[in-house]
Amino acid sequence: MRGPQRSTPHGETPYSPTSLLRALxxxxxxxxxxxxxxxxxxxxxxxDNRATRSITLVLAxxxxxxxxxxxxxxxxxxxxxxxPRALLEQEVLDSREEIDDLxxxxxxxxxxxxxxxxxxxxxxxxxxxxxxxxxxxxxxxxAMSGPGVVLSLDDSVPLxxxxxxxxxxxxxxxxxxxxxxxxxxxxxxxxxIAVNGQRLSTSSAIRTAGSAVLVDFRPLSPPYGITxxxxxxxxxxxxxxxxxxxxxxxxxxxxxxxxxxxxxEELTVxxxxxxxxxxxxxxxxxxxxxxxxxxxxxxxxxxxxxxxTRKESE
Numbered sequence: 680m681r682g683p684q685r686s687t688p689h690g691e692t693p694y695s696p697t698s699l700l701r702a703l704x705x706x707x708x709x710x711x712x713x714x715x716x717x718x719x720x721x722x723x724x725x726x727d728n729r730a731t732r733s734i735t736l737v738l739a740x741x742x743x744x745x746x747x748x749x750x751x752x753x754x755x756x757x758x759x760x761x762x763p764r765a766l767l768e769q770e771v772l773d774s775r776e777e778i779d780d781l782x783x784x785x786x787x788x789x790x791x792x793x794x795x796x797x798x799x800x801x802x803x804x805x806x807x808x809x810x811x812x813x814x815x816x817x818x819x820x821x822a823m824s825g826p827g828v829v830l831s832l833d834d835s836v837p838l839x840x841x842x843x844x845x846x847x848x849x850x851x852x853x854x855x856x857x858x859x860x861x862x863x864x865x866x867x868x869x870x871x872i873a874v875n876g877q878r879l880s881t882s883s884a885i886r887t888a889g890s891a892v893l894v895d896f897r898p899l900s901p902p903y904g905i906t907x908x909x910x911x912x913x914x915x916x917x918x919x920x921x922x923x924x925x926x927x928x929x930x931x932x933x934x935x936x937x938x939x940x941x942x943x944e945e946l947t948v949x950x951x952x953x954x955x956x957x958x959x960x961x962x963x964x965x966x967x968x969x970x971x972x973x974x975x976x977x978x979x980x981x982x983x984x985x986x987x988t989r990k991e992s993e
Contacts, residue, residue: 819880819951823871827946828911830860830918833902835935850934852901854887857894860905861885863923867914869907873948875899880951895951902937911942 800807815821835850857874864872872879877894884895891898907914918924930936 819871819878822947822950823908824945824947825870825908826911826944827869827906827908827942828864828914829941829943829946830864830905830907831902831937831939831941832856832860832905833937835937838935850936851890852892852903852936854885854892856930856936857885857892857903857905859923859926860918863918863921863926864905864907864914866921866923867907867909867917869909869914871908871948873906875904876949878949878951883951906946906948908946908948915940915942 796811797808800811812821816823832852834852838848838850861872861874861879874885874894877897877899879894884893886893888898891900892903893899918927927936927938931938
């Protein structure tokens with residue numbers, strides 16, 4: 680019987696993978712005969728004896744020891760007092776302490792300024808200081824404390840994921856939700872309201888920029904705690920019985936927005952940040968026929984404007 684053909688095209692050897700593949704596709708029954716002429720040294724394996732196993736074990740131990748030493752050195756550097764992380768944490772702590780000291784100093788100075796201002800006003804007009812205090816209270820210029828409620832709004836938990844998606848949709852609390860809740864508390868008779876520590880007044884605005892909710896241009900993050908001063912039972916019952924209560928129930932049932940009520944006897948809302956005072960005056964026309972300056976508009980008062988639509992975001 681004639682043996683397998685040993686000559687192959689393109690300079691291939693009869694033992695190369697390409698040659699075996701050609702032989703298999705051309706004559707499957709002749710592959711075994713072709714492999715009979717394969718060099719036995721091609722399948723030679725390292726000897727498996729006691730010495731080889733011992734050397735392999737020693738090398739594995741040395742490698743593991745080197746890895747353990749490297750990990751220990753990295754951890755020691757990470758927890759060292761002079762590591763970048765430790766220095767950064769200490770700098771943050773020092774900055775917070777400095778901020779606390781400055782805030783305390785600011786409160787002391789504001790109190791001294793208020794006392795001096797009251798003395799000056801009382802010398803000029805006997806009832807000026809009381810009227811100023813009333814105006815400051817109405818304009819959210821002073822902190823207030825007393826009984827009230829805290830209405831919390833938080834994003835929904837991740838909804839069940841759809842096929843092919845690992846995480847489900849999360850419905851976010853929007854600026855429209857906060858606007859409705861705040862206006863409902865105002866309508867219920869709240870004396871003062873703050874959202875996450877930001878005091879609201881008649882000229883406050885609640886808006887959205889990207890995915891952040893802004894209160895007077897300050898970004899806030901959920902959960903949103905709306906602190907309202909007033910009789911706790913009256914505030915909650917009035918909100919639940921009105922349109923605001925129906926709206927909160929709807930977004931809770933439909934979108935999974937989490938709402939909760941807490942009552943307190945000593946709640947505090949901070950004063951609104953004092954803005955820069957500016958004075959405006961009418962300019963005289965420079966030449967004949969020039970348009971006259973328009974009078975300045977008074978700041979708008981009333982509830983926070985509400986958005987008509989509510990958006991879902993992921």
